[in-house]
Amino acid sequence: MVRAPWQSPGAPAPSDAGRSEPAGVPVEPGTVRIAVDLLGGDDAPAVVVDGALRAVRADPHLHLLLVGPAAVAGEVIRALDPVERTRVAVRPVDAVVGMADHPSAARADSTVRAAVQAVRAGAADALLSAGSTGATVTAAALGLGRWPDVRHPALVATLPAVGGPVVLLDVGGSLESRPMNLARHAVLGAAYASVAHGITAPRVGLLSVGTEPGKGDRARRLADPLLAAAVLPHGGRYVGLVEGYDVSLGARADVVVTDGFTGNVLLKAIEGAYAMAGGAPAGGGAPRAAALLGVAGTVVVCHGAARAGDVASGIALAAHLWRRRAADLVRALLAGADAPDLENRTDRTTDTEVPTS
């Protein structure tokens, strides 16, 4: 077996029994094909190459479609075992979207747009990019189409919290705080919490500067009654205003709704606080991968400063969401369909997580 450079000689060889589980996302069975934007990210392609290798080795049912320069894709393939190479395909593309480019500047032949096209054409089930968030959101919305009742797709991140995972949205899909957006995203967040994390009857809170009714800026004061009136899927209920603490405490809400500007800043502030506190908690640090909800497909965005482990986590998250049919189920919940039998889904998944060594 060829050993990847980050494996120490004494490390166990990848196998079903020794599966790594990046960022707490368990490996689930079922073949899934992820299109990976090789050129997206501050430290691309190096970290994307490393991340792709980690992901392939961690999940024996994972296939990758590497979208980018053939030479870069070749680095991934050469580092793999011959048997693993059968799970990797290449779509050669050379143009990248810069982090400073305007989102709509993504050229038709850019890696992120080619990855979107691969999903649209059925050559891949989902896509991951660590490139410019704005460009990925724009390319996905244009290439895959938006859900008819979601004007502004949301980026959804799941954070470890004292009381269990907390779903935070929007963390950068759209940056302006519009009350109707906040209300729509509350529904999306509740659906995502139930579908992606098996949280039943999710408690949904609106992030503000105090918990008393009326606290907050104009957008929050207008959104509060809209959220109170919203019908939340899967038994979700609106618990009112929550505060910054609640994102990491998780005692008051399972889903915290905010605008993409505040959510993005908040997520990075929590990551910075962990650094100041001496490191991320044992339960995992702030996530560097987020799911895009509101487009007709499974799209995961990694932070531009993503490292190899973050890219691997992002690929695993995309696989997890596709295997759970998360995009379809969230879409169905949003359209008022019956809630799927999530408890059974969760149980079945949990069984497969236990390695029988």
Added chain:
Amino acid sequence: MVRAPWQSPGAPAPSDAGRSEPAGVPVEPGTVRIAVDLLGGDDAPAVVVDGALRAVRADPHLHLLLVGPAAVAGEVIRALDPVERTRVAVRPVDAVVGMADHPSAARADSTVRAAVQAVRAGAADALLSAGSTGATVTAAALGLGRWPDVRHPALVATLPAVGGPVVLLDVGGSLESRPMNLARHAVLGAAYASVAHGITAPRVGLLSVGTEPGKGDRARRLADPLLAAAVLPHGGRYVGLVEGYDVSLGARADVVVTDGFTGNVLLKAIEGAYAMAGGAPAGGGAPRAAALLGVAGTVVVCHGAARAGDVASGIALAAHLWRRRAADLVRALLAGADAPDLENRTDRTTDTEVPTS
């Protein structure tokens, strides 16, 4: 000597040599009189009574004007040594502003308005309240007057960061994100960093979702060139856009400017992250006291959930700011006056911090 309930029998008696230094604010010489709102805060009056006692014992030059019910003030006085009691005066007031009340609902006879009046009338040098932030800001702006060129006063908090303290503003003085506000607050923040913390040539960043020019929502995109064109006091310079990480890392900026909604949410999110990480870092946790800049007086606001230690820190901060003539100096810097000789002030203060036991 009467022992306060939180002192264990073996603890050293309060003295100059054994001074506590709440929240890293050193005790400086010079008599200072702080008006304390006894009824402000979720857990008032108990935590305010405890906080006031701690503050009096920690700083032998501190005098308090207790504003609230005579019975509550009596609890403070009875717990003090007879010699310490000479440093405490009482202004009996019974009405409080509730956390859910509208800011302008603060009655003329409320504790916070009485505390503001005491400062205005010269009976106290500064005031502290852990009550509704909005009510305190409104009472201070109306009672003390705003600086003519600051339409929206800002709450300023100083956070411990990996690279040294970071001044964050606004953390809740005003909640809407207006580009002109952000530019004005950048000047206030630079002045505060130099006057209150002795930071020379402070680096000022505008909080956004990326560091590349053009990143952010509409308010940030409009504010960026305004900050770039602003003349920052005391050699301050605008370093452009910064991200959420930078608040706790401190590597890119000494002053981080944002709107009061985002700043408030951020500050509490960092506090929550510390809890998730297992506790605040050795350098101190997220502050629960913030200075109000833009009104003609020294005003410190504590978080509504403040504990006794937070109240004591807030009182110490108010004393520190008054001793440094911070409000006057920031006001002068804002008006374009010559920068004061801060280095000498810092040195002098540092000398007095060393106890000669």
